[in-house]
Amino acid sequence: MSAPNTTATTRFGTLGEREFVLFMALTSAMSALAIDTIIPAFGAMRTAFDLEPDSTRLSLTITVFFIGTGLGYFIFGPLADSLGRRRVLELSLALYGAGALIAALAPTLEVVYLGRFIWGFAAAGPRILSQAIVRDRYRGQELARVMTLIQIFFYLAPIAGPIVGRGVLEIGSWRWVFAFGTMTAVALAAWALRLPETLPPEHRRPLALHSTVSGLALAMRHPVTGSYALAIAVGFGAFYSFLGSSELILDEIFGRPEWFVPFFVAMGVLMGGVAFTTNRALRRVAAANWALGAGGAFLVLSLVLLGLGIVTDGVPDIWAFLVVYAAANMAHAGMFPTATSLALDPMGALAGTAAAAIGATVSILGALLAAPLDRAVAGSITPVAVGYVVYAGIGLLLQLRGRRSMELAHEQELR
Known part of the structure; x- marks a missing residue:
C-alpha cells in the first residue's frame, strides 16, 4: 500500500498505517457486532423475563437498535464536521458503552429496549467516523483500497458476532453478553487516544441547524x-x-x-x-x-x-x-x-x-x-x-x- 499524503501522515503521530486500518475496521464493525453478539442470548432472556418460548418480543431489541442508528446518522455526521473527528468518536463510544450497560443491567424488558435504542443511536457514530477519518487521510485510489480492507470486517462480523456471544454465554449470563458491548467500547476509546485529530479547525463547519441541513442537501x-x-x-x-x-x-x-x-x-x-x-x-x-x-x-x-x-x-x-x-x-x-x-x-x-x-x-x-x-x-x-x-x-x-x-x-x- 503506497504512503498517504504527507500532510495526513504528520497528523497521525505514532499510529502506523496497518494499526490505523485495523482500528478503523474494528470501529466500523461496532454496529454489526452490537446486533449479532446478542442473538445467542435470546433463549436465556426469554427465561429471565418469563416470555413464551416462541415469543417475538425480543426482536424489538433489534428494531429499536436500527431506529436509533438511523437517527444517530443525522447527529454524529454534522457533529464530526463541526467539533472534529476524535472528540465525536470518543463521545459516541462513551454513549455506546452506556447504552450497552443500561441494557445489561435492565430490570425489565422495557429498560432493555431503552438501552438498545441508546446503543443503536451511538453505534452510528463509529460507523460514520470511520469513513470520515479514512477520507481525511486518503484520496482517490488509496481511499478505495483502504475502504475495501475495512469492509472485510463488515462481512465477517455477522459470523464472529454469534460465536462471541455464545462463548460469553458459556461463562456468564445473558447480561454479560450485553456488557461485552461496554467492554469493547472502553477498549476502543482507550485505543482512540492514540489517534490525533484529522480535521483541522479551519476546515470545520458551524454547528447550526441550517448548516446541517444545507450540508446534507449539498x-x-x-x-x-x-x-x-x-x-x-x-x-x-x-x-x-x-x-x-x-x-x-x-x-x-x-x-x-x-x-x-x-x-x-x-x-x-x-x-x-x-x-x-x-x-x-x-x-x-x-x-x-x-x-x-x-x-x-x-x-x-x-x-x-x-x-x-x-x-x-x-x-x-x-x-x-x-x-x-x-x-x-x-x-x-x-x-x-x-x-x-x-x-x-x-x-x-x-x-x-x-x-x-x-x-x-x-x-x-x-x-x-x-x-x-x-x-x-x-x-x-x-x-x-x-x-x-x-x-x-x-x-x-x-x-x-x-x-x-x-x-x-x-x-x-x-x-
Whole structure:
C-alpha cells in the first residue's frame, strides 16, 4: 500500500498505517457486532423475563437498535464536521458503552429496549467516523483500497458476532453478553487516544441547524456523491432482501432450513474474500472501473438468476440456485465499498455529513426496497430475481451518471 499524503501522515503521530486500518475496521464493525453478539442470548432472556418460548418480543431489541442508528446518522455526521473527528468518536463510544450497560443491567424488558435504542443511536457514530477519518487521510485510489480492507470486517462480523456471544454465554449470563458491548467500547476509546485529530479547525463547519441541513442537501445533490450514494442504496435493497429472505427461501421453497446457517457463514467468508480481492485489484484497476464492472456483473448474474427462475417455474435445482444467488451477492460485495469511497472522495471537510447522508439513505431506501422482495417469497424465487434485476439495472445507470460527472469535473480541472 503506497504512503498517504504527507500532510495526513504528520497528523497521525505514532499510529502506523496497518494499526490505523485495523482500528478503523474494528470501529466500523461496532454496529454489526452490537446486533449479532446478542442473538445467542435470546433463549436465556426469554427465561429471565418469563416470555413464551416462541415469543417475538425480543426482536424489538433489534428494531429499536436500527431506529436509533438511523437517527444517530443525522447527529454524529454534522457533529464530526463541526467539533472534529476524535472528540465525536470518543463521545459516541462513551454513549455506546452506556447504552450497552443500561441494557445489561435492565430490570425489565422495557429498560432493555431503552438501552438498545441508546446503543443503536451511538453505534452510528463509529460507523460514520470511520469513513470520515479514512477520507481525511486518503484520496482517490488509496481511499478505495483502504475502504475495501475495512469492509472485510463488515462481512465477517455477522459470523464472529454469534460465536462471541455464545462463548460469553458459556461463562456468564445473558447480561454479560450485553456488557461485552461496554467492554469493547472502553477498549476502543482507550485505543482512540492514540489517534490525533484529522480535521483541522479551519476546515470545520458551524454547528447550526441550517448548516446541517444545507450540508446534507449539498452531499446528496453533488452529482458524484449523490449518484453513487443512490447506487449503493438501490444495491442494498437486494442485499437486505438477501439477509431477510434467505432463510425463508431455503425453508419454504427448498425445504432445507438446516442449510441456512452454513450458507450464511459461507457467504460471509466469500464476501470477505471478495473485499480482499478488490483491495488487491485496485492496485491495477481504477476504482470507478472496478465498481462499474462489479455493478455490471451484478446485473448479468441477476439476469441469470431470473432466467433460472423462469425456466423452472420458480423452483430450480437448489445447488444451481445457491451458486448463482451467491455469485450475484458477491458481485454486489465487490461494488459496495468501492462505490462508497467514490461517493466520499469529493466531500473533503464535509465527509462526516456526507457519510451520514449516505448511511441514512442506504438504511432507509435499502430497507424500503427490500420489503416488497421479502413479502414476495411465496413458493418461487422468480419475484426475488425480478427485484435483483431491477435494482441492479438502476444501480448501474446511477453509476454511469456518477462516472460521467467525475469525468466532466476532471475535464474542467484540466482547462
